[in-house]
Amino acid sequence: QTVVTQEPSFSVSPGGTVTLTCGLSSGSVFSGYYPSWYQQTPGQPPRSLIYNTDTRSSGVPDRFSGSILGNKAALTITGAQADDESHYYCVLYMGSGIWVFGGGTKLTVL
Amino acid sequence: QVQLVESGGGVVQPGRSLRLSCAASGFTFSGYGMYWGRQAPGKGLEGVAVIWYDGSNKYYVDSVKGRFTISRDNSKNMLYLEMNSLRAEDTAVYYCATVSSGWSFESWGQGTLVTVSS
Numbered sequence: 001q002t003v004v005t006q007e008p009s010f011s012v013s014p015g016g017t018v019t020l021t022c023g024l025s026s027g028s029v030f031s032g033y034y035p036s037w038y039q040q041t042p043g044q045p046p047r048s049l050i051y052n053t054d055t056r057s058s059g060v061p062d063r064f065s066g067s068i069l070g071n072k073a074a075l076t077i078t079g080a081q082a083d084d085e086s087h088y089y090c091v092l093y094m095g096s097g098i099w100v101f102g103g104g105t106k107l108t109v110l
Numbered sequence: 111q112v113q114l115v116e117s118g119g120g121v122v123q124p125g126r127s128l129r130l131s132c133a134a135s136g137f138t139f140s141g142y143g144m145y146w147g148r149q150a151p152g153k154g155l156e157g158v159a160v161i162w163y164d165g166s167n168k169y170y171v172d173s174v175k176g177r178f179t180i181s182r183d184n185s186k187n188m189l190y191l192e193m194n195s196l197r198a199e200d201t202a203v204y205y206c207a208t209v210s211s212g213w214s215f216e217s218w219g220q221g222t223l224v225t226v227s228s
Contacts, residue, residue, distance in 0.1 A: 048216050051214035052212035089154065093214075099145075
């Protein structure tokens with residue numbers, strides 16, 4: 001069974017930079033998995049941030065960026081703001097109509 | 111702009127059925143694949159099912175195969191999820207979402223809560 005791994009939690013100082021990662025229980029993440037990232041605050045639906053590894057969704061500030069770092073997908077937030085405090089989910093497309101969600105990272109800005 | 115509005119959630123006893131709907135507007139519904147995802151209370155997101163833009167292909171997560179059926183009516187801009195033999199572990203907020211050309215979920219509805227309890 002494929003498991004997508006994310007850090008359970010992370011903290012960043014206001015104005016700081018943080019990189020969240022998205023890995024596979026076995027194997028490397030590469031662009032062919034079409035990594036996407038979503039932000040979710042409590043009581044709200046997910047919001048698309050990044051798709052196709054590094055493409056920002058409409059309206060997403062350029063301080064959010066996606067990449068492949070080593071064998072993982074990565075979401076980098078540069079100049080973190082208080083309202084970036086959220087859960088962040090990575091999703092990988094495995095093909096044949098199958099997507100696998102990571103467990104999410106709870107980001108604290110303090 | 112894109113609007114997705116889920117409905118049909120509620121409290122249902124184990125073993126019973128429920129049908130969720132998702133009304134779409136603001137985009138060409140018939141040109142998009144559509145997805146149902148869910149989120150149990152206090153838990154992360156989980157995929158449930160996807161249907162291709164024309165209904166030609168449907169895929170389900172293993173935990174709902176044989177119990178849930180995804181369908182769509184492009185003439186009405188509607189997406190559905192028929193849920194049978196419901197279990198306590200199906201309790202979650204159910205979201206519908208559009209599937210983009212980049213194999214991601216571009217727009218999400220606000221969700222509808224399904225509670226399976228006796």
